[in-house]
Amino acid sequence: MMTIRLKINNENLEYHGDTRTSLLEVLRKSFRLTGSKSVCGEGFCGACTVHINGKLVASCIQAVGVLEGAEITTIEGVGSIEQINSIQQAFEEHDVVQCGMCFPGMVMTFTAFFETNPNPTRNDLKEFMSGNMCRCTGYERIIDALLSIQMHGRVA
Amino acid sequence: MEETAGNQVIVAQNLREALSVLDNAELGAIPVAGGTWVMRAPIRKEKTAQSFLSLHAIEELKGIEATATELTVGAMVSHRQLATELIDMDDLTSIQIAAEKSANPSVRNMATIGGNLCSADFLSPDLVPALMACDATICVQSSTAKMAIPIKKYIATRLGRSNKELVTKIRLPRGLFRSTHQRLMIRKAGEYPVANLSMRISIDQDGCIVDPRIAVASVENQPRYWVGLEDALRGKKVSKIKIKELAIDQLGAFTGRDGPDAPGWYRVRVLPRLASDALMTLLCDQGRDDDN
Numbered sequence: 001m002m003t004i005r006l007k008i009n010n011e012n013l014e015y016h017g018d019t020r021t022s023l024l025e026v027l028r029k030s031f032r033l034t035g036s037k038s039v040c041g042e043g044f045c046g047a048c049t050v051h052i053n054g055k056l057v058a059s060c061i062q063a064v065g066v067l068e069g070a071e072i073t074t075i076e077g078v079g080s081i082e083q084i085n086s087i088q089q090a091f092e093e094h095d096v097v098q099c100g101m102c103f104p105g106m107v108m109t110f111t112a113f114f115e116t117n118p119n120p121t122r123n124d125l126k127e128f129m130s131g132n133m134c135r136c137t138g139y140e141r142i143i144d145a146l147l148s149i150q151m152h153g154r155v156a
Numbered sequence: 157m158e159e160t161a162g163n164q165v166i167v168a169q170n171l172r173e174a175l176s177v178l179d180n181a182e183l184g185a186i187p188v189a190g191g192t193w194v195m196r197a198p199i200r201k202e203k204t205a206q207s208f209l210s211l212h213a214i215e216e217l218k219g220i221e222a223t224a225t226e227l228t229v230g231a232m233v234s235h236r237q238l239a240t241e242l243i244d245m246d247d248l249t250s251i252q253i254a255a256e257k258s259a260n261p262s263v264r265n266m267a268t269i270g271g272n273l274c275s276a277d278f279l280s281p282d283l284v285p286a287l288m289a290c291d292a293t294i295c296v297q298s299s300t301a302k303m304a305i306p307i308k309k310y311i312a313t314r315l316g317r318s319n320k321e322l323v324t325k326i327r328l329p330r331g332l333f334r335s336t337h338q339r340l341m342i343r344k345a346g347e348y349p350v351a352n353l354s355m356r357i358s359i360d361q362d363g364c365i366v367d368p369r370i371a372v373a374s375v376e377n378q379p380r381y382w383v384g385l386e387d388a389l390r391g392k393k394v395s396k397i398k399i400k401e402l403a404i405d406q407l408g409a410f411t412g413r414d415g416p417d418a419p420g421w422y423r424v425r426v427l428p429r430l431a432s433d434a435l436m437t438l439l440c441d442q443g444r445d446d447d448n
Contacts, residue, residue: 002164019165020208022195042196043263044346056262061195063188065165066210109261130345131260 004068008033009077019065023057024048026064027074035075035104046105046132050074056112058131075104078111086149087111094145098136105132110146119150165208171216171324175299177209178320185209187322189232189271192263193278217270217324227328231270235259235283238269247290248328250335250354254286257339270323276314279413280348280374284311286337288371288379289354293327311379333358333367336437338430339374342417349374350418351426353382355434357389365389365397370431375412375423384409385431399435403428 004015008031015026027033027050036059037047043058050059051073079085084092087107097103106129113120113128120128125146126139134142166185168174177185184206188194197204211217217232220241227248229238239256242248258264258272258281272283273294287307294310296303298321305313335356339349356369368389373379384406389397407427412420 018163020163020204041199043192043266044260046260046262049262055265057265058192058262061192061263062266063165063191063195063208063210065208066167066188066191066212068167126344128261131262133346 002065004064006064006067007069007071009073015064019063021064022060023050023052023062023064023067023072024059027059027072033074033076037101037104039101040133044131044133045102046109047102049105049108049132051108051112054112056109073108075107078107085111087114087146090145090149091142094141094148096138096141096145098134098138102132102134102136106134106142114149120146122147163206165210167210167213169213171214171297171322172299174209174211174214174322175297175320178322179299183207183209186319187211187274189268189274190234190266191271192259192267193271193275211270211322217322223330225330227330229269229326229328231273231323231325232268233270235264235267235269235272236261238283239264245330247330247333247335247356250286250289250337250356251283251328253337254282254339254352254354257337258282260345269326273310273323273326274314276378279377279415280352281379282337282339282349282352282373284379285352285354285371285373286335287326287328288381289335289337289356289369290328291356291369294323295325295327296321297324298322308381331358334438335369336434338434338437340426340430347417351375351423351430353427353430353434355431355438357435357438359394363393363395364391365394366391370434372410372427375410375420375427377413382406382409382427382431389435394439397435400428400432403431 002019006013015030024036024038027036039045039047041060043061048059052070079088087110091097109132125143166177177183186205188208188210211232218230221228235255235258239252242252269283272281292307294305294307333356337354339352341349351374354371358366360366368386370382370385371379372382385403388402407424410424412423414420
């Protein structure tokens, strides 16, 4: 059994087990970080999106064995109950959350997106949303909420 | 590098280590590049390999080098990196578009050019037809040999190639041609292309097409050149080409595969439109069409 050292949401953690296991399974089952959702299992739906060393990654198709020393941010690490980030704030203000399954991934995707694209167009947002599926089909209101971040000049 | 058999990821630090792991049959290791295809084995109801040989730490497989006559791309270069670094190379626009439009942002961060080439059972690759249209040469290495294989031969043999070799880099000739890539999706997200087509042409001083290359993927089980349409375009004056008619005449070359996303006949029937859009884009818009 091998050990993989990870820094998850600024906490140093160790995983012991089959290193072919997906990061998503490790997050949910070993570390009880269940905010990342297990849905399609093939990197299409975006519900399991996390940041690995600052990069957007579908954790369901990322083997944990290649992540020795990696810094990982999950939905549990982007804000706090007292201070949610600007993506979460916009989603709450626009009342866009429906079943909630896609929202951790949506927040992770657009938190990364806004770091390099502070003034996106509606089309830019739609293009970047191609990896995040909302089974409630609430896309337009999500886009409206994301555009409000730009309009209000908030920073994620 | 730690080597013990079973249920693990082996991280090779260099090419020599990686090839020695592949030579060791007891380890039962399969090479893993970005991992985006291998990790879907359970969804595809396939057995997960005994060990994964991760290539992510191998410096020899990274990086893009450009000269006036050739581009060399390391096998571990990601789709995202390709999409970013090839943005101003008009002759390789097909590859830039394929890398930029394939899958979705998070998969593009992970998936590599080498992984895409080696995943022979992936039915709808974008980069493979783009590389075919650009006449890529695939550099392959085992512990005993190094080979440079034209992509046509590589694609024809990849299902039966030795599991002790690795794709190390891809070489692309550069020149006064233009290329583009067209793909048809039923929806914008959450699926693979129903059909995709890459085209590369150059035009001589008389306005005639020289040495056209057209590669098609997703329509059949393996990508292939559309030789009939290449022949029909070769030497034709661009001002007189009716490409849709020419393409319809050459559709008999294809036997479309039926799939849950589209029936085989549909994949074949959309090809004239993709070919027409590709040629019009090359003639009008320098290879780039924001709607594709």
